[in-house]
Amino acid sequence: MRPSESKELLAREDNKILWEVLMFKYQDGSAVLIGDNVLFDKGQTSGVVDLVVNTEEEVKAFKVAEVGVLLKSTPSGLVYLTQKWLKEGQLRFVSRAKRIPLLKQDG
Numbered sequence: 001m002r003p004s005e006s007k008e009l010l011a012r013e014d015n016k017i018l019w020e021v022l023m024f025k026y027q028d029g030s031a032v033l034i035g036d037n038v039l040f041d042k043g044q045t046s047g048v049v050d051l052v053v054n055t056e057e058e059v060k061a062f063k064v065a066e067v068g069v070l071l072k073s074t075p076s077g078l079v080y081l082t083q084k085w086l087k088e089g090q091l092r093f094v095s096r097a098k099r100i101p102l103l104k105q106d107g
Contacts, residue, residue, distance in 0.1 A: 024052060024069055024086060026093040032069055035097030040071065040081065043092060047071035047079065 024032040032038075036049040051070035053062055068082040069091065081091065 023054060024083075026091065028093070030093065032091065032093075033096065037094040037097065038071065039092040039094055040073075040079070040089065042090075045073055045076060046094070047073035047076070048097070050078070 026032060032049060032052055034049050034052060038047055038049060039045065040047060048071065049069055050072045051062065053059055053064055053067050053070070055067070059065070059067060064080060066082050066084070068080055069086065071079045071081065073079050081089070
C-alpha cells in the first residue's frame with residue numbers, strides 16, 4: 001500500500017466515524033434517515049423525515065439556525081426540529097420508507 005492510499009483510507013475511516021457521531025439517532029440507536037415515518041409532539045403528530053442537517057456546513061447551505069431534522073407533516077406542514085428539541089422531545093420511529101434502487105440490476 002502506498003502512503004497516499006494509506007492516508008486516503010484513514011481519511012475515509014475518519015469521515016465514517018465523524019458521520020456516525022454526527023448522525024441523529026432514535027432512542028433505539030438506529031439512524032434517522034430521509035423518508036422515515038415518525039411521530040413527534042408527544043406521539044400526537046405523524047410526519048416523514050424530509051431532510052437531516054448534521055453539520056455546520058449543511059446549516060449554512062440550508063440556511064437554518066442549527067442542526068436538526070425537517071419533517072413533512074400533513075396537519076402541520078414543514079416542521080424543523082432542532083438538535084435541542086430532539087434531545088428534550090422525542091422523535092419516535094414508525095417505519096422506514098421503501099427504498100427505490102438508483103440502478104436496476106439485471107438477473
